[in-house]
Amino acid sequence: MDSQDAQIYRELRLKSLKENPEAFLTTYEIEKDKPIEQLRRNLIASDHRFTLGAFINGGLIGIVTFVRESNPKIVHKGNIYAMYVTPEFREKGIGKSLVQELINKAKHCEGLEQINLTVISNNNAAKRLYETIGFVTYGTEQNALKNGYQYWDENLMVLRLN
Numbered sequence: 810m811d812s813q814d815a816q817i818y819r820e821l822r823l824k825s826l827k828e829n830p831e832a833f834l835t836t837y838e839i840e841k842d843k844p845i846e847q848l849r850r851n852l853i854a855s856d857h858r859f860t861l862g863a864f865i866n867g868g869l870i871g872i873v874t875f876v877r878e879s880n881p882k883i884v885h886k887g888n889i890y891a892m893y894v895t896p897e898f899r900e901k902g903i904g905k906s907l908v909q910e911l912i913n914k915a916k917h918c919e920g921l922e923q924i925n926l927t928v929i930s931n932n933n934a935a936k937r938l939y940e941t942i943g944f945v946t947y948g949t950e951q952n953a954l955k956n957g958y959q960y961w962d963e964n965l966m967v968l969r970l971n
Contacts, residue, residue: 810862810872812849817869818862819848825872825893831954831961832929833891856918857887861910863894863903870898873907875915875924887915889926892935904938912942916970923969927953930962944968 810818819840826837852860857879863871871894877887889911894904915921928935930949944966953963 810852810860811854812852814862814869815845815848815852818852818860818872819843819845821869821872821893821895822891824895825891828896829893830956831959832893832932832935834954836956859914860891861907861914863898863907865898870895871903871907873904873911875911877915877918877921885920885922887918887921887924889924892926899934904935905942908939908942912968912970922971923967926966927963928966929954930964936964936966939966939968942968 823837823841826833826835826840830836851858854860857877858875860872860874862869873892874890875887876890878884889908892904892908894907912924915924924944926939926944927950928939936946945968946964946966948965950963950965952960954961
């Protein structure tokens with residue numbers, strides 16, 4: 810994906826935040842007001858950040874973002890963010906293909922040793938997907954996210970590249 814995809818990215822991102830608000834750190838209310846120019850800048854790929862999209866018949870049906878750490882002591886790590894596939898295309902291999910392509914691209918980052926992600930603890934389908942690719946759970950953060958009186962725990966997962 811690139812800056813020209815900002816509008817269709819925004820539409821899918823907002824849909825993801827409405828459908829699965831517990832799965833993301835940000836909220837629909839925050840994202841809906843972000844200027845399109847900010848999204849365009851965020852979609853410009855670099856050596857340490859990129860977003861991938863899955864398209865079918867010209868429509869965007871899945872997204873995932875990679876961000877490498879920039880602090881010298883943790884630059885050996887990268888993170889997966891904003892993973893989402895529209896419900897009608899789940900369990901068809903789209904999510905797995907997106908994550909595998911992200912890993913393939915990320916492996917070209919010199920010195921990258923591991924990719925981390927967090928997933929809501931009760932999202933068994935997502936955890937199974939990540940496990941089939943090789944991610945392992947190394948911890949659980951209780952009450953990691955909160956909305957009003959609702960809390961969600963997150964599993965911390967890692968894929969070691971070496």
